[in-house]
Amino acid sequence: MDVAAERFRPTRPGSREAMERLQAEIAAEATFEDAAGVTPADVHSGDALVAGVDQAFLDDRAVSAVVVLRGGEVIARESAVTPLSMPYVPGLLAFREGEPIVAALEALDVDPDLLVLDGSGRIHYREAGLAAHVGVCFDVPAVGVAKSLLCGRPRRATDALEAGERVPIEADDSMSAPEETVVGHAYQSRQYPDSTRINPLYVSPGHRLAAGTATDLVAACGGEYKLPRPTRLADRYADELKTGR
DNA sequence: GCGACAG
């Protein structure tokens, strides 16, 4: 697939200020409402191609793995390795992991209808998390799936949720969005029958999706584990590339 | 100064 807007390519700008300015542009360019056509039904039927993306690290390099699914079946895989240009900084993840991700996606011969990224989308200080950055860069519907919450506040307690339940995540005063704007959801993809609790996933739209639809799509991706199938497979592939099978 | 902080 091809980058739609070269100016949004996540390469490391000179300063933190420059990176934050670019994120403000990303957020302004991102659409946080349904504007693409990809529906949960399309994901189920196989009418939509879903790409799961995840990274693994080796010393000073990052390896990004992409797995494309059509109705739960793997139809393509790609990967890319690039040197790390900066350390992990909360709020600037896209500038650390974006280069290998974009490179791996560019190597794809097919064009996914939905990108599922490991990290936040709109749940971000400037509403420009990894999923928004990559989604806007390719101008493709994207959703972010994080294992922990970067910012924002759950509308109610998120412990003891049943499988399938979701709780809105509202913007707090650390974010650019008006307070209480629903920027994503805590989504309980899996849960044990009793005692032991599994933490929920934090799903947020990256581009061309409303918060509710983003979560519906992740649910439609399925999977036997906590992470949605596309992400789980990309995670395994990345680890496979890192070690050597 | 204190607390919070995707991967």
Place this chain on the structure above:
DNA sequence: ATCTTGTCGC
């Protein structure tokens, strides 16, 4: 994210 043994629970 990554480094890792043991350990709790279905």
